[in-house]
């Protein structure tokens with residue numbers, strides 16, 4: 021087989037591939053005897069017997085060669101590469117980079133595709149270039165043949181392929197030939213238009229690794245081309261600023277072109293002062309108005325400063341990594357999501373509809389420390405005397421409530437003011453709601469200021485008081501009134517000795533003529549009086565013993581309310597009357613019953629009794645023949661009436677009583693006596709009725725008849741017969757000021773009056789139902 025390389029003169033302008041009909045080339049006259057060589061191509065057969073491959077290789081080598089005499093156009097082409105911008109068309113010659121559309125002629129491409137191979141190109145180039153010397157050509161050919169033989173004998177490697185002309189020694193050719201070869205090479209490359217795919221197919225001889233490398237490079241080149249197409253340079257966009265050169269004051273001044281002005285900034289006047297003024301005006305920050313909706317909605321309660329800060333940090337388009345203080349002011353509010361972030365970061369005060377805990381502000385005045393006791397303690401003879409009473413031992417209340425019904429309002433213990441316990445309750449602990457003192461004990465055991473729920477406050481005009489610091493249900497137990505239980509004698513002694521300089525006394529009548537002295541006692545001693553109270557002080561029998569406690573009234577009590585109860589205070593004497601400062605709309609004005617309410621009762625009873633007694637006496641006198649003139653002078657009209665009546669009654673003329681008296685017989689005397697007895701009876705009945713009225717009003721059954729008209733009545737509350745009353749120890753009728761230590765004058769007065777007369781206890785046997793008044797004894 022011969023490798024025929026044809027060469028025509030016009031190939032440079034129009035390359036054409038022809039197939040040699042014979043082994044000798046008629047054009048070039050160069051005949052290469054390759055009989056001894058299987059293939060001079062760099063494309064070796066895949067096997068020794070692969071003749072088809074060898075044949076195809078010979079076909080591929082029939083590549084048209086440019087005439088060596090053709091003047092080189094390389095210079096001009098080289099110049100094009102120096103153009104700063106890239107042109108796709110200019111790059112089409114690379115075949116790799118150029119898209120198909122830039123190919124000149126598809127037919128020509130096909131031909132070239134068929135013609136062009138690496139081996140063909142290389143060989144043709146090398147042969148063509150080295151045609152100046154037959155010997156050199158012969159040498160090169162031989163070298164190539166040897167290389168081919170070596171390639172056949174050795175293990176194939178793409179690396180061993182002659183990659184460049186220098187490798188195969190073609191650069192040793194003369195300069196002119198080199199240039200020609202260069203031109204041919206470039207020309208072939210550009211005009212070949214070989215499809216990448218076919219080209220890579222032909223490269224299959226390179227092996228897998230070589231193919232991969234090539235494909236990678238191809239991809240990279242494509243990418244680079246794409247990137248280049250996106251550049252300003254490729255698009256012909258000049259980004260450099262246009263500098264204006266102006267001659268000013270004899271100098272060439274280069275300045276930037278003026279930026280586009282906003283319409284609003286258009287200067288209408290050229291006066292420099294006006295411009296300056298405008299500039300300064302623009303610099304002034306405009307006052308931002310407070311938004312109305314800051315008081316409502318999501319952003320309610322936040323100040324402008326807050327919003328500014330957070331809008332800086334979380335406002336639209338702000339760099340959130342920046343510190344809020346360093347970022348510029350932004351009037352845009354943060355979006356709700358950033359608002360949530362804000363809430364998470366700094367939080368926001370949550371306000372309850374009312375103050376649940378309501379702590380007192382710091383610096384509150386506190387009462388002098390007193391000895392607190394949470395339970396009653398018998399002092400002195402009181403314990404021994406108490407044991408003598410068998411009342412609570414002899415009487416027990418036991419409810420018949422069932423677990424289903426529980427201890428409701430009908431519970432017998434509840435009605436009798438006996439607290440249920442394990443011994444007297446039919447319902448059981450779980451279903452019983454009549455265990456107030458037990459509940460209180462549990463609450464106290466839990467501890468804590470807000471669980472216990474009461475604290476001392478300083479009132480403006482009533483000394484100390486007590487307020488709630490939690491809510492209480494209606495009728496719920498609040499605090500127990502505890503202290504020392506003392507006898508009356510002990511109370512007198514303390515009054516005269518221990519408390520003689522005190523302004524306030526914490527004495528409450530208890531039971532069995534005993535007194536609770538809460539000077540050492542519970543906080544309940546500070547509870548003030550009110551004519552419209554929210555609490556009640558009630559005595560209960562708990563486990564056979566009386567105990568007193570403050571209970572909520574008929575309505576629930578809110579946190580922070582001052583706790584008050586009606587002292588049911590009986591001043592016993594007008595001297596002990598104190599001004600009430602409770603401030604309620606139905607205030608009686610004094611700590612006790614209203615005088616004008618009591619006076620009419622007293623006066624009416626007194627006057628009615630007196631008038632009836634007098635009338636009866638007069639009648640008696642008249643009947644028994646008293647002085648008619650005297651009586652006539654005293655009661656003229658009535659006398660006449662009686663006279664007339666007597667006259668009518670006697671039936672003996674109309675002259676009057678005188679005639680009656682004269683005409684009276686023994687039988688008549690008897691009638692008169694009967695009438696007198698009848699009058700007496702009537703008077704006595706009226707008297708007894710009056711006494712009953714007084715008794716009812718005062719609820720003091722053993723009130724002495726002699727004191728009947730001198731004492732004040734006292735109302736009884738509806739709730740309980742055991743509603744307690746306050747023991748007042750006060751010798752001055754003037755209204756008390758706020759409790760203070762500096763009221764020596766009054767204290768002395770108290771002492772003086774107490775010393776003058778022995779302090780007297782309230783009537784005995786009242787068992788806690790009456791108001792206990794210890795007064796100076798003047799009454």
Ligand SMILES: C[S@@+](CC[C@H](N)C(=O)[O-])C[C@H]1O[C@@H](n2cnc3c(N)ncnc32)[C@H](O)[C@@H]1O
Pocket residue numbers: 481482483484485524525526545546547548549550598599600601602756759
């Ligand atoms: C048992 S103490 C109550 C606590 C007393 N406020 C204190 O500071 O210790 C009773 C005294 O308080 C005063 N007080 C209570 N309630 C009052 C009221 N509504 N108006 C005027 N004074 C009152 C009276 O001086 C009364 O004698």
